[in-house]
Amino acid sequence: MISKVWFLPFLLGVDCYTITQEILLQKTLLNGYNRRIRPGNDRSKPVNVVASFNLVTLKEFSETDGKIAVVGAFRLRWKDERLAWDPASYGYDLYSTKVFFEDIWVPKFVNLNPYDQLKRVGLDEMDCVLQDNGMVDFRPPDLYESTCDADVTYYPFDKQNCSLLYYIPGYSTTDIKILAESSTFNMELYKENGLWKVIETSFTIETIYKNVEVITLTIFMTRRTTYYIAGLLLPIVLMNFIQLFVFLLPVESGERLGFSITVLLAVAVFLTIIQDKLPEASEPNISLLTYKLFVDMIIGCGMILAVVIGMRFYHRSDDIQVPWILRGLTRCYLCCTPKQSIRPDEVVQIESENLDMGSDKMSITWIDVGKAFDIVCLSLFFLSLVLNNIVYFITIFV
Known part of the structure; x- marks a missing residue:
């Protein structure tokens, strides 16, 4: 049965794009593209960045060092009209492609309360998914570390809440508007920690000094006391x-x-x-x-x-x-x-x-x-x- 299915596209007249067409697409999109300039044809309006966070595991929380480390991934989506194309020009079914985030404009989030050193969200040579309508989907996984002062008053029956703060340096709300996809973390891939139990999460966006927006990732957890x-x-x-x-x-x-x-x-x-x-x-x-x-x-x-x-x-x-x-x-x-x-x-x-x-x-x-x-x-x-x-x-x- 399976051997008879592979030739159906030819019988139905369905076109398939080739690697040559995808190479041509990326060459056309990136030719003359300036990744230092934010998207938006109307410069009076900010570009909307929809953000969410997927929590994989709570790697470490140290009361002595005042440190929290989590493994997870942001999901950032925005529209860049310069990266839109007509699928009909590339085999009719080339609706998405992948490029390195270093080749296009991406919102570079930086940790405001790092434990060790400042670093942006996203590793080198990480892919972004481009849609034919110009939508960009960026999901950078990483180990996120921040400072967190512990309240040990009720140790070992204590509850802690830690926040990781991120913002985009150089941009204000007139340039970029951050929108929360959800008020909590995505916990579908979360694996339980042996020492701490995550009881609640919070994903909020607030505006601070000079119209700078900050993403606050808050984790509420209680110690396992057995x-x-x-x-x-x-x-x-x-x-x-x-x-x-x-x-x-x-x-x-x-x-x-x-x-x-x-x-x-x-x-x-x-x-x-x-x-x-x-x-x-x-x-x-x-x-x-x-x-x-x-x-x-x-x-x-x-x-x-x-x-x-x-x-x-x-x-x-x-x-x-x-x-x-x-x-x-x-x-x-x-x-x-x-x-x-x-x-x-x-x-x-x-x-x-x-x-x-x-x-x-x-x-x-x-x-x-x-x-x-x-x-x-x-x-x-x-x-x-x-x-x-x-x-x-x-x-x-x-």
């Missing part, structure tokens, strides 16, 4: 509450102080990791997670201080009288705690002559004071950690 929850926040919360076990560790083990310092150093390591990922600028705000970790370190230092004080209670001689404040604290502890759980290895001998006030003072030992102090510290620091985490998450999500 990795940060599992690899950052949960370990931090767990380490915070692991520190509390220091008050349950027997004093006889001699490991209380070492345990507290080790966990505190682990929290400090996480703080260092986070600071390496965040920009050094303090505007618009420092990450709330940094404040949370700072409070965690203060609480951890307070635990170390409490451990040192508690160890002094445990190792103080019973010949030294217990102050009345500590006796009152310890009596509250003894009233709420069964004696078997307080001193299981000792048998308390209470004689009838020691039931007066003086003997009551001597029944409270420094070991009892140390245990009561541990319970108070355990409760106090537990409430402090819970309050710190609640305040952080409420501030993030509310």
Whole structure:
């Protein structure tokens, strides 16, 4: 069946253009063509450039460097009457051809907020598609990089928006009028980024100083938080509450102080990791997670201080009288705690002559004071950690 189709154009009398005719067309169009002069027979009217943007992927967004890089392609269309022709003169079916954009006039867009260096849109020896009515279709793909200051206040639950700005130097609205084909990006070819999720895009055109039009490409994105929850926040919360076990560790083990310092150093390591990922600028705000970790370190230092004080209670001689404040604290502890759980290895001998006030003072030992102090510290620091985490998450999500 297919072998019988190839000769149908000859039977129907359809003409086909040849390469010679296309070479002649391009030679005729470009002969005497001045690419430095913008199109438009009526010089009082601007040339209309219809613009859109196709996003392929979000290659990189660096909070530390303040950089965004996307892979995509502009689509620019305009009419140049000097490039129109009659298809009947070139085989009747030569309705379009391709030329290098360096051979004709093209709107040379330049990035207004480049990350590295200024460069125009479009690579060397890139093709434009010409239609017989003079319409030019130019689609330059490239890696587009711009500066973008990150707002890390709610890191790692932050949302960012970055804008890439482009304009045509040397032309005003009286020369070129830029028209947006769509208010958003074309996302048909977009591939998802593993770290950021693009939630919205915006393609706008605004006029700035001295009637210069600027294309603003804005990307609204939110961070994917699964990795940060599992690899950052949960370990931090767990380490915070692991520190509390220091008050349950027997004093006889001699490991209380070492345990507290080790966990505190682990929290400090996480703080260092986070600071390496965040920009050094303090505007618009420092990450709330940094404040949370700072409070965690203060609480951890307070635990170390409490451990040192508690160890002094445990190792103080019973010949030294217990102050009345500590006796009152310890009596509250003894009233709420069964004696078997307080001193299981000792048998308390209470004689009838020691039931007066003086003997009551001597029944409270420094070991009892140390245990009561541990319970108070355990409760106090537990409430402090819970309050710190609640305040952080409420501030993030509310």
